Amino acid sequence: MTQTRTDVENLAESKDAQWWRSSVIYQIYPRSFADSNSDGMGDLKGITQRLESIAELSVDAIWLSPFFSSPQKDAGYDVSNYCDVDPLFGTLQDYDAMVAKAHSLGLKVIVDLVPNHCSDQHPWFQEALAAAPGSPERDRFMFQDAPETGLPNNWESVFGGPMWNATTNPDGSVGQSYLHVFDSSQPDFNWKNEEVRAMFRDVLRFWLDRGTDGFRVDVAHGLIKAEGLPDFTPNPMAASMGGTEELAPWWGQDGVHEIYRDWRKVIDEYDGERVLCAEAWVNPLSLMAKWVRPDEMHQAFNFPYLSCDYDAQQIRETVDESLKEFGAVGAPSTWVLSNHDVVRHATRLALTDENPQGEGIGPKTPNLPDPAVGLRRARSSTALMLALPGGAYLYQGEELGLPEAIDLPDEARQDPTWFRTNKERYGRDGCRVPLPWEAEGASFGFSDNGESWLPQPAQWASFARSVQRDDPDSTLSLYRKLLELRKTHNLGAGQLTWVTDEQPDLLAFTNGKILAIANFGQSPLDLGQLANGAQELVRSQPATDAENGSIPAETTIWFLLP
Template sequence: MVTVMTQMRSSADSSPTSNGDEWWRSSVIYQIYPRSFADSNGDGMGDLPGMTQRLDSLAALGVDAIWLSPFFASPQKDAGYDVSDYCDVDPLFGTLEDYDRLVARAHELGLRVIVDLVPNHCSDKHPWFQEALASDPGSPERDRFIFRDAPESGYPNNWDSVFGGPMWTQTTNPDGTPGQMYLHIFDSSQPDFNWHNEDVRAMFRDVLRFWLDRGTDGFRVDVAHGLIKAEGLPDFTPDPTAASMGGTEELAPWWGQDGVHEIYRDWRTVLDEYDGERVLCAEAWVNPLSLMAKWVRSDEMHQAFNFPYLSCGFDAAQIRYTIDESLREFAAVGAPSTWVLSNHDVVRHATRLALTDENPQGEGIGPKTPNLPDPAVGLRRARAASALMLALPGGAYIYQGEELGLPEVAELPDEARQDPTWFRTNGERYGRDGCRVPIPWEADSPAAGFSSTGASWLPQPEYWAGYARDAQQQDPGSTLNLYTALLALRREHALGAGALAWLESESEQVLMFSNSSVIMVANFSPEAQPLPERLRGSVQLASSAVQDAAGQVAAESTIWFTK
């Protein structure tokens, strides 16, 4: 059920959501995964013109900005996160002119545009790396990357790649003999830059200015915690239960080193040259949150993805602890907390929140995953979690398709999988393809409206049409209409710029807080729970069927009330 007592904003309303403060402090930003959003030419691959054609839907949803995952020139070994030219568009997605048209249309609709920048590594087809391979050890060309002489046996250290296997790959000399080894945190086709090299730093300043000059409103920085490695590249054996991207109390020597902050202070000076509050957002998988907050000090980045929040289960105590810690630590450096539940690297939260087995970040799920969850339970919990998240002060990120309630696609055939994790682990880890399946737009169209020809770079499941946007628009109780209502009320009550105050509840399974003129009640229990009498009758919206008349909040649901 969705009950709304507010008016949606006009799609052309570009006023900030923070009552005069910077727009990014309270914004809701929608992540577009370009290859899976909308295909304009029928080749099965989403593209920039397709995005532009669908922007009206995002403006109607009520978000403030869009974030585009990489669309730069790339061999596409890792879905565009292996960049061969940082200042051009890959022909798969269109042209620079297509990008300019997208930015112009987004700005007409009051949407800002953030692009995904990948500074930790490039493609092995990047001209600089090709020059490095053709140059001698110790040359200036090789110094732009991290090359080391190969030991008599093994590798320069014991580091393992995020995608599985050693973090080192050996080159071959022109005479056919084994050459030096180079470092790659991710796939062997993604050599890491040496960020102690001034050529690298200068090149990325130019890249920032290239996109800022085209009207880009900011950058999401991929692997923002990985650019600097510990001096000497010491051996390190991480906790085997830790997330592959980091996030443990003990930092690996390739994550979260202090030298990264000097880089982002430099970048901040570049962004501050431009009008319009251009922003930097860090993808930094680091713990604790007091450490993550260092990325958003006043002279560094503006936002950092709140991965401890994303990593929470459907657990009231864990959620409350993380909210308190987030608000405390980010406020200590004058930054907003930025909330997120799903993205292109993790199992969609409409599935993840109902998983009963461990699911380390990046491993994904598939047909052989034990105890695959009940989709109805997953969707119910996802709706409740989203309604809670969007009531919080600060910024929030939405991953494409979560507003439709899309689950993770577990049943992809092995031959269709494309994630490097799948290949580098010889099929032991499914990887991230399941959250990247092209999204449905029209129930009765080819490829559910993603592509006019029915082509789709990853196969869509047969049930995908049931989640299509056009069908949900007609259903008052749909997840799409729930999100639309949440975002409208969030804007009307200025919740992003508000302040949280916890309220006492009668059950440990029920969280209650006020923010501005809204009271949020979230029930994490599988049973209905009593509501305080003073709240009965003032329901604004609910993530599931309301039991307010009986003085209860439904099982695993969230209700917004007005004071």
């Protein structure tokens, strides 16, 4: 059932009712969350069975990575049917049951929509291959005549290799080439085609009608490519998904905003504050803020924040810029440290070498980090992040302090990046390994019979939820305490005020009655008068001594002001 609302009603609505402004959203990677049928692959029933553990974290919503029908050549980001559930994950009825259970627990449900490209098994693309050049079927995609000398241009795929794939004509000769920003099995849609736009409006309504609370939009900065498809060679150290000051002609083109204004009209037909969140890897933040203007999306992932080093001043500058630029368009800033595409922050924050997004790490990566340093920095960084006003995103397993799975066997890896770069880049498998629920068993409770689509490190037994649940010093207990305090003190809807301190490795700010102090240095720092009269509420590292008046190295502490 839909409900039409006027612009005046939307604008007049209290910000307090706009849950997404201050929400904490927990990302579930379905294939790695929980397996209900013992096939080694996580599924929707598994999610439903484990939802109480997420509700216990005091988060507001779950976001599910794709579970649509797919050949699974890119872990479901190659969609063959946008309006059905892949049998790997269950059925539409399983989805409906999961949504009902989530809503009963007070959790909203956001699904991952992939509009930049589909699977080469999608009926439309199969029709395009069978049709002639210049046909309406081919116009739904990005087909080009290739010159005799080679490809239509020099663009390189995010996963490595050319961004073009040649077709074969019925007589066996080389035909047109089609564009694929990612794998060759993921042809890009032509978003200048009205059929494509109409199809996705229908997809939005299909899931909204089933009670879905919103969409995380994959590659929201793609979709429109620069006129003429000009040659472009990016900086070799740039993140593969963008994020550099110089925009590639396949990222961040102005035409994408017309699409999201159209989508926002569809979203606003529905009651219940449905939302759109952009995965837009663009810089600077003033450009990213264009995705969350009042008539476009509600949130955008803050990748500049995720990309920060473990450095106090860099983080302060990024926080200030985020609050300024998102605030200038009336949107909340979001904060995120990990997701399914980046090295987990319990490992990444201790890396000393450059690690471009998407490359991953593995056994042959030089200068692998100290796990203890990584976890300490991760806990401190999370404590700082959850004290900030705005929205926050968590990635499954970070509440357990999971590190990146580094020592995956070569034969177990499945990320297309690994294969398209001739095994030079490890890709993203290391952050996608199934969760450990119980300390015992071959798959640590992920699957009843011990099956797991990616092997779990043996040392993950110590990270299992069952081990951490009753340990007051565990990372899980820290997350629970931080998230409960964040909700109790309404920090997401608060306001940040920096507290001046001359020590460059120290960050301190207030948000309402909470004072957060973070020491990014490798030695204890004197608190001076910063916390005088304040009550300590939580610290990212267990206290190791009775020394007063200082904050340990790489630690964040929250205080309650009088």
